[in-house]
């Protein structure tokens with residue numbers, strides 16, 4: 689769906705928008721594990737601002753491609769974000785439940801403000817109201833893997849983005 693070159697060009701654009709939004713301000717980039725690790729890694733290297741990097745882990749129990757209840761796998765340490773400007777980074781904005789929950793939690797913990805930057809936005813799938821401040825690419829409601837996105841834990845290491853049909857995977861669980 690997207691070649692490595694197309695992805696990196698999109699990230700250049702996104703990083704420029706983030707940089708001009710924050711100006712000289714320092715902020716904390718919070719990568720939501722696991723899916724965002726590839727995107728976050730390429731994004732932060734294109735942001736010249738003074739930033740800190742942090743990680744939280746949230747997983748939605750997925751039955752194949754459908755999302756289920758959320759579980760924190762790495763919870764922020766107390767006061768980690770108190771008074772800080774936070775940029776949440778995720779690989780995909782799908783139903784919106786993950787980013788919405790993480791944003792609420794960080795605001796509750798005293799973050800000064802929380803914005804969000806996603807590699808992919810799938811607006812057709814939204815179940816809760818959530819709008820990302822920075823979006824790399826908007827895509828239709830198709831299942832995709834690669835560049836951090838998985839199916840059953842696999843394919844995150846593909847350097848490109850590919851559409852995927854679970855039925856076509858001969859090694860599926």
Ligand code: PRP
Pocket residue numbers: 720721722723724746747748749750755778779780781782783784785786787838
């Ligand atoms: C995926 C993805 C996002 C979230 C988006 O994570 O990385 O964090 O789902 O979906 P939502 O908008 O419907 O909440 P997943 O729970 O699959 O965990 P992972 O990042 O470890 O793959």
